[in-house]
Amino acid sequence: MNELPESPGGQDADAAIHHELLERLLEDEAGEGLRSVAAYQAMFRGHEALVERVVAELQGSSDATFEGRDRIGSYVLLEEIGRGGQGTVFLARDTRLPRLVALKLLSNAAGDLGGTRIERFRREAQAASKLDHPGICAVFETGEVDDIQFLAMRHVAGESLAMHIARAAAATDARSSILHLPRSETSSTRTTRRREFDATLHFIERVARALHVAHEAGIVHRDIKPGNIMVTPEGEPVVLDFGLARDLGDTAPGLTRTDEVFGTPAYMALEQLRPSGRGVDRRADIYALGVTLFECLTLQRPYALRNPVELADAIERGQAPDPRDRSPGLPTDLAVVVACAMASRPEARYQTALEFADDLRAVREFEAIQARPAGALLKSWRWMQRNPGVAISLALVILSLSTALVVSLVALDEAAFERSVAEDEARHRGDLNEFLRLVLESPNPHLMGPDTSIEAFARPFEQTPRE
Amino acid sequence: MGPSDANPDPFPVTTMHVRGAVDGRAESIDWMVRRFSSLLVAQARYRLRGRMAAICDPEDVVNDVWLAVLPKLERIEPRAGRYTPVLLAYLGTTVLNRVNTLVMKHLRGKPRSTELAPSRLPEETRTVVSRAVQTEEHARVLAAIDELSDDDREIVVLGAIEQRPRDEIAQKLGVTTGAARVRLHRAIERLRQRLPGSAFDELADEPDSADLPETPPADGQ
Structure with a gap:
């Protein structure tokens, strides 16, 4: 896209939309990756041609880098599966072993890559190759073919x-x-x-x-x-x-x-x-x-x-x-x-x-x-x-024991009350028996003497004046 | 640069320096760069917000823009007797395109380069830009623009510096065209009061291009 406006007297109407599109593309690139052309065209209705041109230009830049190549070293390129600032990733077949790999490529064919990016690419290989864990994408091989840095990794479906x-x-x-x-x-x-x-x-x-x-x-x-x-x-x-x-x-x-x-x-x-x-x-x-x-x-x-x-x-x-x-x-x-x-x-x-x-x-x-x-x-x-099973069983046991304890305590209490009542009644009956015994024994001549009981018994009557 | 406008020139100094710059006079180039660089840096800062801020430096962009625009100044025609709005529209759009180009390069993964093709401009142009952005006046202009509310800053960049159509600004801000015009007018007035003698003097009450006739009347016709 030309940097200078076609007409110095006016505005390039597409420049502002182009800028907004680039803001969106930058956000997506830093986030979850670029979307399809159609997705961006839906966002920028009325500017479909501009969107197609810009996105195609970005995609073309990557495709052109590896255009015409169907092989990098021992790897046969099958299809592009990802792209980002750190390189383009292809699904590739390893011709030496019966396996598919994810082949990450970084081209320096134009000689315009800074040493920093190449060095960063190599460091990724070094860092990942130090790690051996099923949860970390394994690196199989790294190298350079025709000014293209490559990194062969486990292909994760x-x-x-x-x-x-x-x-x-x-x-x-x-x-x-x-x-x-x-x-x-x-x-x-x-x-x-x-x-x-x-x-x-x-x-x-x-x-x-x-x-x-x-x-x-x-x-x-x-x-x-x-x-x-x-x-x-x-x-x-x-x-x-x-x-x-x-x-x-x-x-x-x-x-x-x-x-x-x-x-x-x-x-x-x-x-x-x-x-x-x-x-x-x-x-x-x-x-x-x-x-x-x-x-x-x-x-x-x-x-x-x-x-x-x-x-x-x-x-x-x-x-x-x-x-x-x-x-x-x-x-x-x-x-x-x-x-x-x-x-x-x-x-x-x-x-x-x-x-x-x-x-x-x-x-x-x-x-x-x-x-x-x-x-x-x-x-x-x-x-x-x-432990829900044990907890429920334990709770049932505790509940049962508690219920039994309460029932027992209530029963004990009732028994004690009845015993108390019975004891009271027994004591009362004893007192009565004792009284009756005393009453019945009081006229006994063997105990009180021959006349004593009669006199004693009759004395109150005798003292009462006859009418 | 032809005499295509019949209106009297309300800002003869600007005209003189634009013409002087076309002729390659160093003092005119210096004057133009000093007068407009602050506005362009403010615009570049606005455009290089967020994630774009890490991609390039606003002053580098403005430097590149001058290198690209100065050789083509002869194409500029005054509008209603004024050069400044036309010049700003040209500069502002070039800034925007330059930013877009750098972002595209970034997205393609290529290292950015702020070097443009060699021009016939004097070597000291870069120094002129560097000096311009180190002046107290530059700091005052940027500070005044920074002190605007976000909405006002946006409307000044879009309406006064980039000279975008008012209906486009209105649509972007979600207001009516009339409201956009009023807000732009008020924002520029505030800047004029803060910055007397600045380029904003030449932007006050600038009629929108839509208000102008399609073909300016020729002299005597």
Whole structure:
């Protein structure tokens, strides 16, 4: 496109639209990747020709680089499957082994690539090749053919987590499963939701464990986001794209200036958005994974802001938003875990991805999380959730014993009362018997003497005057 | 540059320097660069917001634009006796195209280059731009524009510097064309009061191109 307006006396009407389109393309490139021409034409109605020209120009630049090539070294190029600032990725067939690979290419045929990009490309290969974990995309080989740098990686079938989230967000039922678990005909909706929830937590937990392996090897990814996490057809996560990874053990001069910002702002920690010269460490990846978890749970990013400066201000101003505000019903412990992973200060976050993973497992299994000590009541509640059968049996036993105790106590009380009444009656009867005995015995001559009783008995009558 | 306008020249100094710049006079080039560079830097800063800010430096863009535009100044025709709106439209659109070109290169993954083809301009042009952006006047202009509200800054860049049609601005801002005109007028008035003697004096009450007849009346006809 000509830089000078055709007519110095007027405006180039397309220039402003072109600019808006480029803003959109930049956002998408930094986010989930470029969309189709039709998608951009839908956004810029009335300017379809301009959109087609610009997008075709961008795509053509990449295609032209490798145009006419059907082979790079031992790899036969099959189809382009991705493109970004760090190179173009082809599905390729390895002619030496019966396997498909993802072949990432970076051409320097025109000699216009800076040494920094080539060096960064090589460092990605070095960083990823140090790692051996099923959750990390393996690098098979790296090299250079005809001024083309190549990187042969494991081809991961499936879709990115970003695609899964986008599909779930677009679904009519906003609470549909992120990972699209098969729904059981017999299980209840509640049970299915619980399984889906557990599957999501388990998925992120496995990503955290894979990241921990990278971190332990001294590699910080620096661009963790749903677009860089693949979901295999089996539902397993695979972390991709170590193009921005930093080897903490590498003593070579840095490829980035200390004030340079790389990554995707929405998933970047405060220390990445506002570089202070201290660099970033594994805790930046933990923050990014926390944001990813938040997005999986709510289908929204925690902050709607796009501008890195505004985003940094928002993160610094206060605590991360509570996912329960957007997805009511999430467990309190999970909200605590998300908040801990997304804490603005690195020292307030989980210090290792393993701690994060362990807490996600704890939430899933109703155990105590490390992010916040639980009280006795909460611990008991979690124990009951973990062992519902035992808990119900125990509750029934306790209930039975309590009932029996109450019944016994009542019975005892009644018996004591009756005994008391009986004793009173017995005592009363005894008194009466004693009285009668005394009455009956009083005229006994053997006891009282021969006349005494008669006299005594008759004396009152005798003293009464006759009428 | 032909005498195609019958109106009296309300800003003869601008005309003199535009013509002097066309003839390659260093003092005229210096005057034009000093007068308009601040506005172009403000425009480039506005256009290089957000993610684009990391791609190139606004002052580099303005430098490139001068290198590209100065050799073509003879094509500029005054409108209603004024050069400034026409010149700004030309410069502003060139800034926009330059930014777009650099962003396209960035998206294609090629290293950006702010070097343009060699021109017949004096070597010292770069120095002129560098000096222009170091002056106190440049800082005052940028500060005045920065102090505007976001909406006013946008309308000044689009309406006064890029000289975009008012209905296009109105549509972008979601207001009526009349409202856009009023807001632009008020914003420019504020800048004129803050910056007396600046290029904004020549932009006040500038009629929109839509208000002008299709063909300017020729002399005596």
